[in-house]
Amino acid sequence: MTEAxxxxxxxxxxxxxxxxxxxxxxxYHQLLNDLAVEVATPYARGARVLELGCGTGSVxxxxxxxxxxxxxxxxxxxxxxxxxxRGLDARIGDIRSLPFADDEFDLTCGFRVLPHVDPIEAxxxxxxxxxxxxxxxxxxxxxxxxLRYLAKKLAGPRRVxxxxxxxxxxxxxxxxxxxxxxxxSGAELLECRGIRILTPFAALHEVPLLxxxxxxxxxxxxxxxxxxxxxxxxxxxxxx
Numbered sequence: 001m002t003e004a005x006x007x008x009x010x011x012x013x014x015x016x017x018x019x020x021x022x023x024x025x026x027x028y029h030q031l032l033n034d035l036a037v038e039v040a041t042p043y044a045r046g047a048r049v050l051e052l053g054c055g056t057g058s059v060x061x062x063x064x065x066x067x068x069x070x071x072x073x074x075x076x077x078x079x080x081x082x083x084x085x086r087g088l089d090a091r092i093g094d095i096r097s098l099p100f101a102d103d104e105f106d107l108t109c110g111f112r113v114l115p116h117v118d119p120i121e122a123x124x125x126x127x128x129x130x131x132x133x134x135x136x137x138x139x140x141x142x143x144x145x146x147l148r149y150l151a152k153k154l155a156g157p158r159r160v161x162x163x164x165x166x167x168x169x170x171x172x173x174x175x176x177x178x179x180x181x182x183x184x185s186g187a188e189l190l191e192c193r194g195i196r197i198l199t200p201f202a203a204l205h206e207v208p209l210l211x212x213x214x215x216x217x218x219x220x221x222x223x224x225x226x227x228x229x230x231x232x233x234x235x236x237x238x239x240x
Contacts, residue, residue, distance in 0.1 A: 194230020
């Protein structure tokens with residue numbers, strides 16, 4: 001799709017903020033958050049953590065429980081206001097030009113945000129800049145080699161508010177083979193972890209017996225070779 005100007009992206013998320021947590025209050029989105037937190041926990045414990053695109057704080061609040069310091073940044077004031085209402089340090093800013101000093105954080109992470117940033121390379125470079133040498137970055141991307149991609153193509157853009165659908169926000173997909181090319185100098189790619197591997201449609205997680213089985217299967221598949229086909233790919237980077 002065509003590139004969305006920054007103010008259009010902000011309006012999209014400002015409008016989405018009113019219903020964002022309701023749309024995420026499902027077994028499927030709880031699973032995504034659980035798996036993201038599980039990947040982040042070894043790096044976040046006792047660390048200075050920055051979450052890019054923290055939204056309403058559903059992941060940040062869990063990282064804050066184990067981190068020494070947890071800061072979030074988001075483009076949308078209504079989103080960040082909900083995170084602050086949870087007691088979180090959520091700030092407003094552009095993740096392509098972060099308002100933080102060099103080497104300030106032990107862990108910089110972004111879940112379900114970078115595919116909506118153009119150019120993504122600028123955001124990744126900023127993530128590297130604000131992470132200390134030896135620190136880590138967890139950068140989640142959308143994988144076109146996945147059941148999620150096929151489901152999105154079949155279902156079409158989902159409505160997120162009375163005035164916006166998913167088609168109104170810039171979205172880019174990156175295959176596992178293309179991720180290494182996104183890693184800038186000063187960082188190395190350690191591994192990619194796949195999430196949402198076996199689920200063709202998110203609504204299946206709301207079917208009682210089937211949903212519980214899928215939940216267990218997705219957890220088991222995350223660390224398997226099937227992760228290559230995860231709808232979400234978490235690239236684990238280390239700063240040199």
